[in-house]
Every structure is written in C-alpha cells, then in structure tokens.
Amino acid sequence: MSDLPPMTSVKRWLVTTNHKDVGILYLSTALFFLLFGGILALLFRAHLWEAGGTGLLTDNEFNQAVSAHGLLMVFWFLSPIASGFANYLIPLQIGADDLAFPRLNALSYWFYLFSGILLALSFFQGGHFAGGWTMYAPLNVPTYTPAMEATTGGNATILALMLFIFSITIGTVNFLVTIHRSRAEGLGLWNMPMFTWSWLLTVWMMLFAFAALLAAILLLSIDRLFLTQYFATDQGSGLLWAHLFWFFGHPEVYIVFFPALGIMFETFQTFTGRRLVGRKWVIIAMVLVTVQSFLVWMHHMFLTTINLEIKTLMMATTIGISLPFDLMVFALIYTMVKGRVRFTTPFLFSLGALVLFILGGITGVFLGAVVLDYEFRGTYWVVAHFHYVMVSGVTALIGGLYYWWPKISGKMYSETLGKLNFAVYFIGFNLLYFPLFLAWETPRRVFHFSESMEIYHQVATVGAFILGASFLIMFYTFAKSWVSGPEAPDNPWEYSRTAEWSITSPPPLENWDGRPTYASGRLEFVDDSKAATDGGVATSEAATTAHEEEHADHASIWPFGIGVGMFVFFLGLTGLTPYMVEFAEGTGSPPEGIVGTANDPNIMYPIITVAGLAILGYTLFKFGVEEFNAPEMAIAERWPFEGVGNTKFGVWVFLASDVMVFGAAIGAFVFMRLHMGWGNWETVPFASWPGLLNTYVLLTSSFTVILALVFAERQNKKGLLGALGATLLLGLTFMGVKAYEYSVKFAEGDWWWSGIEYSIYFVTTGLHALHVILGLLIAIFMIYRVISVDAYLEDHRPVEFFGLYWHFVDIVWVFLFPLFYLM
Incomplete structure (x- = not known):
C-alpha cells in the first residue's frame, strides 16, 4: 500500500505515514486529552469549594x-x-x-x-x-x-x-x-x-x-x-x-x-519584525539547560534523609540552572523593546506565557532553597508554582495553534474572537492559580483544609471554570474558521522567516516542487530533474x-x-x-x-x-x-x-536509550545493596559456573554475528545462513542454561518475591533475557528472509544493524556476570 486515500476518508487516517x-x-x-484532564480538574475543583469537601466525590x-x-x-x-x-x-x-x-x-x-x-x-x-x-x-x-x-x-x-x-x-x-x-x-x-x-x-x-x-x-x-x-x-x-x-x-x-x-x-x-536578540547566546543557554537538567533532580528530595552536603550541592545546581533562563527571558524582552510589536492573537499568548513564566520561575527559587523547601514542600505553594511554569507553556502552545492554524488549515481565523479567547484565558488562569499561593498552607492532594483558606479555594474554583470557558471559545474560533473563515494566503504574517511560509497553505503532500537549498545564503528551490539533463555524474545522481x-x-x-x-x-x-x-x-x-x-x-x-x-x-x-x-x-x-x-544512526540512538534503561536497573541493584550494606547482601545464584558458561556462549555468539556480516558482504548465502543459525543456537543455549539456573532456585523454594535480593536478581537478569529473546526472534525472521527471497546478499546493512543490537546485549551481560555471580 503506497497511495493515500483522500483526507475525507477514514481509511486515510488509519494508513497514513505522512508527517503532516x-x-x-x-x-x-x-x-x-486536554478536555479529558480539564473535566477531571473541574470536578475536583468543584469538590474543593468547601473546606471539608462538597460530597461531589468520595475520598x-x-x-x-x-x-x-x-x-x-x-x-x-x-x-x-x-x-x-x-x-x-x-x-x-x-x-x-x-x-x-x-x-x-x-x-x-x-x-x-x-x-x-x-x-x-x-x-x-x-x-x-x-x-x-x-x-x-x-x-x-x-x-x-x-x-x-x-x-x-x-x-x-x-x-x-x-x-x-x-x-x-x-x-x-x-x-x-x-x-x-x-x-x-x-x-x-x-x-x-x-x-x-x-x-x-x-x-x-x-x-x-x-x-x-x-x-x-x-x-x-x-x-x-x-x-x-x-x-x-x-x-x-x-x-x-x-x-x-x-x-x-x-x-x-x-x-x-x-x-x-x-x-x-x-x-x-x-x-x-526583528531577529531574536542574542540568538547565538540563547542557543548556548538552551544547550546548558539541556545538560544541567539531569544534575538537579535531588532538589525534589530535600525532605528525605540525603545528607546536607549533597542537598547543598543540589541547591547550587538548581540556582545555577535558572541563570540561562534569565538570559532567554531578557533576550525576548529586548527583542520586543527593539522591534515594532503587533499585538496579534499569537503574540498575545506568547507574551502572556512570558509574564506567567517569570512569576513561576521566581516562586520556584523559593523551593530551590533547602530551608524554605522544608516549609513549602507538600503544600499548595508547589501546586501554584508548578502550574505557573507548566501552564505558561500551555499558553505559548495555544499561541502556536493560532500562529500555524492558517498554514495547517488554509483558513484565517477571527482576530476578535482570538483576542477575546486570550483575555478570558489570562483572567481565568490567574484567578485559578494565584490564590493557591495565598492558600499555600493547604496540603497537596487532600480536600480537608482550614476554613480560613476557603475563600482562596473558592476564587480558584471560579477561575477554573473561567479558564475552561476560554477553551470553549478557542474551539469555537477554530471551528468557525474551518467552516466559514476566509482563505489563508501562503504567508499571512509579514515578517515570518521560516521555510514553512514559503509554500502553499496547506502544504502539498510532497512538501516541495523543487529541492530546497540554502547554499546561496537564502532559501531557494532547485529543480534537480531539469538540471540533470545537462549531463555529468553529479546531475545524473540527482536525477x-x-x-x-x-x-x-x-x-x-x-x-x-x-x-x-x-x-x-x-x-x-x-x-x-x-x-x-x-x-x-x-x-x-x-x-x-x-x-x-x-x-x-x-x-x-x-x-x-x-x-x-x-x-x-x-x-x-x-x-x-x-x-x-x-x-x-x-x-x-x-x-x-x-x-x-539513517538506520544505523537510529540504531545507535535507540541503544543509547537502552543503555539508560539497563543503567537504571543496575543502578537500582547497586543502590539497594549499598542501602542494606554491601556485605549483608545475599548472593542469589547457586553457583558461578552457569554465569561463566553463559558468558562464553554469548561472546561466541558475537563472533558468529560478525561471521554473518562477512558472509553477507561476500554474498555467500550458505555461509550467511550457517552463521545466523549458529547465533540462533548459541542464543537458545544461553536461554537453556538460564532456565536451568532458575529452575534450581525454584526447586529450593526461592522465588522472585522471596526478598529484595531475589527480586533484583530475577528482574535484572530477566530483562537481559528478554533482550536475548527479542534478538532470537529477529534472527529467526532474518533466516526466513534469506531462505525465501535471498535477502541481505545485495544489501548487507540489516545484518550489521542486527549485529549492533546483539553486541550490545552481550556487553550488558559482561557487566551483569560479575555483579551477580562474583561479588
């Protein structure tokens, strides 16, 4: 199946792979899902109207x-x-x-x-x-x-x-x-x-x-x-x-x-109407935040038993990550100051997002201080701060809906309705979330709060329904535009500067009539098929x-x-x-x-x-x-x-993600063993020889996978089948040894629920075994393809990609073997 049905057909949406x-x-x-989650929010906000709950919901x-x-x-x-x-x-x-x-x-x-x-x-x-x-x-x-x-x-x-x-x-x-x-x-x-x-x-x-x-x-x-x-x-x-x-x-x-x-x-x-001020430094700041984002997680854990020195370090990294955001905020402000602002609906939502985010960021600094976090953690201060940050993002995303709606739909919307949408949204937002700062002594996720807090919760509930009404206005605005809005030009915004505005609204299926290029320093479109008629190797490849x-x-x-x-x-x-x-x-x-x-x-x-x-x-x-x-x-x-x-890079990226999964699982083992005392940990495997045998088996299977790639490159079908078959047999041997090892433990009455040591052993080695099973299924499929259609002889790359996965699985076992069998 390669041809797409028309957009009015249900089948179109079941089979499409087109990015648009x-x-x-x-x-x-x-x-x-926004409506789904929003209705639930209105339910529990209505329940919070009174200090003891209204009875609308059970506990x-x-x-x-x-x-x-x-x-x-x-x-x-x-x-x-x-x-x-x-x-x-x-x-x-x-x-x-x-x-x-x-x-x-x-x-x-x-x-x-x-x-x-x-x-x-x-x-x-x-x-x-x-x-x-x-x-x-x-x-x-x-x-x-x-x-x-x-x-x-x-x-x-x-x-x-x-x-x-x-x-x-x-x-x-x-x-x-x-x-x-x-x-x-x-x-x-x-x-x-x-x-x-x-x-x-x-x-x-x-x-x-x-x-x-x-x-x-x-x-x-x-x-x-x-x-x-x-x-x-x-x-x-x-x-x-x-x-x-x-x-x-x-x-x-x-x-x-x-x-x-x-x-x-x-x-x-x-x-x-102007380029972002400090664009290069904004990009650098975003890269810094990307890296730092993984170095601040423990500020969510200041109330735990982690020692004060580590908490202080996390407090410093938390304050440090706010500095690149300061640069980004000032870049936006200076861009606005030095330009000629047009207060369209998309810009109003983006400006509103900036204002709300600044307030959310400032209140978050309180939570980044260990001493203040002891007071605020688990209260509505966190709820208010969290929503001022996260829902400020929603504000900008709504601005994005308005900004790209003409490109996606091919229709213009009513600016009057859009601005009304923003006004109701902004009022509802602040009526909902700002009182929560004032009601900060309310514990999170409970509806039993002091009667002195009741007025703040009632204002917040009113704000919730006003905010919900703003989304009804938004949906009405877009529906009206879709049904009776004027046709949108290819570029309705005078100073837009990105490539999507250079083509029709909505864009054609194939995106471009020619090949886009920035070789001259600006966007141009080249007709490669026409250029190919001039002859030459390069143009022939292009054709x-x-x-x-x-x-x-x-x-x-x-x-x-x-x-x-x-x-x-x-x-x-x-x-x-x-x-x-x-x-x-x-x-x-x-x-x-x-x-x-x-x-x-x-x-x-x-x-x-x-x-x-x-x-x-x-x-x-x-x-x-x-x-x-x-x-x-x-x-x-x-x-x-x-x-x-592309595919090889994709495999590498996927394996990088899988490294994190195994790293977290192994990290859980190390953490729990250190927590219990390294020497107090009960060793689960009944002997080291099954782990040692399986190490030899998997290392040998890595060699057979390499042989499979060599045979595929030489277009040797029998050799390819033999090497893949050997890999399959070695993988099955690994699983057989593992099954024997598990069966011995079960016969002794040791199950994966018998204690934390047993859970970690069975789950971590079982997660690895699951990867082996998936690899075996891929090997079986590849053998089928070689037998049925002589696959991988003309293009050996899939064998190489399978080898990358299989070597990764083998490397993981090299780490698991000493951790569980020798230590």
Whole structure:
C-alpha cells in the first residue's frame, strides 16, 4: 500500500505515514486529552469549594481524579501537542520531505493513542490509579493500594504509561535522525529555526529522561503483576523510586517547556519584525539547560534523609540552572523593546506565557532553597508554582495553534474572537492559580483544609471554570474558521522567516516542487530533474534520486495493526495479578500482605493476552516484509553524522536509550545493596559456573554475528545462513542454561518475591533475557528472509544493524556476570 486515500476518508487516517497527517492526528488527540484532564480538574475543583469537601466525590474518587488529571496533562497532553507541532513543522522548517522513518512515525502515534485509551479504560476496571501522578512508593504497589479491587485499574494506568513511553522513544529516535541528517543543503545547525532548535534539544532530553522513567515503570509494573519487592519493602524502596522518577521528572519540566519556548522565539521574531536578540547566546543557554537538567533532580528530595552536603550541592545546581533562563527571558524582552510589536492573537499568548513564566520561575527559587523547601514542600505553594511554569507553556502552545492554524488549515481565523479567547484565558488562569499561593498552607492532594483558606479555594474554583470557558471559545474560533473563515494566503504574517511560509497553505503532500537549498545564503528551490539533463555524474545522481523520491510511499496499515496488537496485549496483562497471587499462595511462601487480597481471577484476561501476542506477532511480521520506500535525501546537511546512514544512526540512538534503561536497573541493584550494606547482601545464584558458561556462549555468539556480516558482504548465502543459525543456537543455549539456573532456585523454594535480593536478581537478569529473546526472534525472521527471497546478499546493512543490537546485549551481560555471580 503506497497511495493515500483522500483526507475525507477514514481509511486515510488509519494508513497514513505522512508527517503532516501524523502531526494533525497528534494535535487533535492531544486536545481531546486536554478536555479529558480539564473535566477531571473541574470536578475536583468543584469538590474543593468547601473546606471539608462538597460530597461531589468520595475520598478515593477524589484521589483518582487528581492522579488522572496530573498524568493526562503532563504525559498525554503537554508532550504530545508539542510533538504534533514538531511532526507537522520540523520537516518543513529544515527542508526535508518527511521524517526519516515514516512508518515508525505513524507507529509512535498509534502507541500514543492506544496508551490513552488504556488509561481511560482503567476507570472501568475497578478504578484508576489513586496514588498521585508522581506514583510515590510504597503507595504505588497493590499491598498499599487503599482498595485492592482497584488493582486491575491501577495496572492499566501503569501499563498505559509504559506504552506511552514506547511511543515517545520511537518518536525521539525518528526526530534525532531527521534533524541531524535531513537538513536542506546549506542549513547548518546554527542557522536552524528556533522552534527546530528547541525541539532538537527537547528530544535529546527525552531520549535519556524517558528511558529512566521506563526503567522505573518496568520495575513498578513487575512489582504489580508478578509480585516482586522493589517498592513493597521498607529497605529504601521509597528513596529508590524518588531517584528514578525525579531523574526523569526534572528534565521533564524542560521537555514540556522548551517547545513552548521555541514558539515564543518564533512569534516574537515575527510580530516584532526583528531577529531574536542574542540568538547565538540563547542557543548556548538552551544547550546548558539541556545538560544541567539531569544534575538537579535531588532538589525534589530535600525532605528525605540525603545528607546536607549533597542537598547543598543540589541547591547550587538548581540556582545555577535558572541563570540561562534569565538570559532567554531578557533576550525576548529586548527583542520586543527593539522591534515594532503587533499585538496579534499569537503574540498575545506568547507574551502572556512570558509574564506567567517569570512569576513561576521566581516562586520556584523559593523551593530551590533547602530551608524554605522544608516549609513549602507538600503544600499548595508547589501546586501554584508548578502550574505557573507548566501552564505558561500551555499558553505559548495555544499561541502556536493560532500562529500555524492558517498554514495547517488554509483558513484565517477571527482576530476578535482570538483576542477575546486570550483575555478570558489570562483572567481565568490567574484567578485559578494565584490564590493557591495565598492558600499555600493547604496540603497537596487532600480536600480537608482550614476554613480560613476557603475563600482562596473558592476564587480558584471560579477561575477554573473561567479558564475552561476560554477553551470553549478557542474551539469555537477554530471551528468557525474551518467552516466559514476566509482563505489563508501562503504567508499571512509579514515578517515570518521560516521555510514553512514559503509554500502553499496547506502544504502539498510532497512538501516541495523543487529541492530546497540554502547554499546561496537564502532559501531557494532547485529543480534537480531539469538540471540533470545537462549531463555529468553529479546531475545524473540527482536525477536518479529525484526519480526515486517521486515514488516515496505514504501509506501502511501495519503501524495501526501493531498498535492494536500492543493495546490488546497490555489490556490482557492488566488482569494477571490475581493469577500470580494464586500461584504465589500455591508455593506456600507468598509475599507478605498479599494473601487473599486480590480480585477473583478472570479467564478473559489470559485469553486477551494471548490474542494480543498473536496480533502483535502477525502485524510485526507483515511490517517486516512490507515493501515501503522512504529514500534518504541525496543532498543534505548531515554534520556531524555524515558517514552514518539513517538506520544505523537510529540504531545507535535507540541503544543509547537502552543503555539508560539497563543503567537504571543496575543502578537500582547497586543502590539497594549499598542501602542494606554491601556485605549483608545475599548472593542469589547457586553457583558461578552457569554465569561463566553463559558468558562464553554469548561472546561466541558475537563472533558468529560478525561471521554473518562477512558472509553477507561476500554474498555467500550458505555461509550467511550457517552463521545466523549458529547465533540462533548459541542464543537458545544461553536461554537453556538460564532456565536451568532458575529452575534450581525454584526447586529450593526461592522465588522472585522471596526478598529484595531475589527480586533484583530475577528482574535484572530477566530483562537481559528478554533482550536475548527479542534478538532470537529477529534472527529467526532474518533466516526466513534469506531462505525465501535471498535477502541481505545485495544489501548487507540489516545484518550489521542486527549485529549492533546483539553486541550490545552481550556487553550488558559482561557487566551483569560479575555483579551477580562474583561479588
């Protein structure tokens, strides 16, 4: 399938891989989750009208609403709406035809959508997770869940977040490869548009931050589904979760705000009529924030038992990270002062975002001081500060919707309605959030507060409904524009300066009539096919590439199919806890606090799990054998990755993310062992020889993978099949030894829930074994392809990419072997 149905067809949106279509899907879905999270907020704000609660919600319903609101807004709205802008605009801004991997781009959307559906279903599975969006241990495991009947719904929430992180990881790899390797000729990194710069740094943060969160969510889901003991003990589990979560959580603040900042840069330039003041220093400041964002996470943990010296260091890094933001704020102010401001709707929202962010930043400095944090932590001061920072980003994102609406829709909107939207939004925002500073003595996530605080909460509730009304005005403005708005010109903004405004509104499917180039110092379009008629090697290559690009594919049903398979599989997993409880009780040594507390097993969940695996296996196979053409740009700026192909660079980026996952899992082992006392740790493996044998087996398999690449380069089919077959057999041998090792421990009565040492051993080595299994499935698929269509003989690169993954898995085992078998 390569041809796209018309945009009025439902089929179009199920099969499309075009970046603009995927961007529209992201934007519309994110706005839906905005409404979902907003309605929950209005529910609990109405409940907070009186000091003891209005009775609108029960205690548990209130906790569910607050938790779901936080999760929806932070994960399912803020990052995805920015991803929607990036999907639509980044290829246009850098002169690319599409993202590097169009099918993976579609797959990232379907994972996002189905993760949100799974989250919504949790309310119908006994109840949504009710432990707050930060999911602090030990309240995040079934043993401490207030209502055990909500275990299945809680599992659905956690697994939905895991599926969402899969979506983020796929999208991150795609954007990094695209921006680094598909920029138009002459477009160096320094000269990229500011929105592209903000998104490039955002996805670099996403790559590592979300990997840390994925590791935390993996451990939590295994605790919930298989009863391991990572977060159910009093042996440092709460501190472990805080480290893992906030190593993600603080970069997430900048992940959310950077795209909004990029929109502010673009709109300030357009509506002041001048280039951003100090542009080079602004970029450097953003790079500094990107790096520093991973060095400040412990300021969220000032109330823990971490020693004062470490807390003081984290206080210093927190204050330090505010300095680059000072530079960015002053750059925006000076750009406005030195330009001629036009107060359009996009500019009003961007200016409003700047004002709100300044207030949010100043109040955040209070929380960065250890002494003041002792007073403010856990109060509504944090709630107010957090929303002044995060929702100021939302303000700029709404400005982005107005700014690019003519380009996306081809229609102009009513400036009168847009300005009314801003006025109502700004009033509602401040009425909602500023009183929360005054009500700072109110504890977070509870509705029992002092009657002296009641007036502040009532004003905030009124503000919440006014803010909600502003979004109704926004939707009405866009709907009216879509139905009866005037046609938009290609460039409705006089001083816009980025490439998307140089083409029609909305843009054509293939983006460009000619090839964009900045070789002359300004944007021009070159007709390579015409130039090729002059003869010569260079022009001949250009003609060949132009011919290939005419046949680029834009449709595939299999990303949607994989999304369905993963959704069904995860839905089945949500109900497996009761079966694991029964199994644990049958062994005679179940974990404490779990006996007799789970729901009755429901046979439908195992059936759904198996069905999901079947759908997933079939659709992944069809995805693998599908002929889909997405050619690389023949002429592009690729510094500093000129010598690396798109797919190879993508594999390296993915493995960098996986390093973080394993690093977090191994770090959890080191942290918990140090917490208990290194010498007090019980060694779980019954002997060192299985680990030593498996080390030899895996190292040998790395050699056979290298042989496979050599045979593929020599176009030796029998040799390639033999080397891949040997790798497969060695991998199966590794799994056999591992199965024997596990069986011995089980026979001795040692299970993964028998203690924290056992949980860490089984989970960490099991995570590695899962990577081995995935590698074996890839090897089986490659052997099938060699036998059926003589694959990899003409193009040996897939064998090389498989080798990179397999060597990574082997290297991880080299670290695990001494940690678990020799120390």
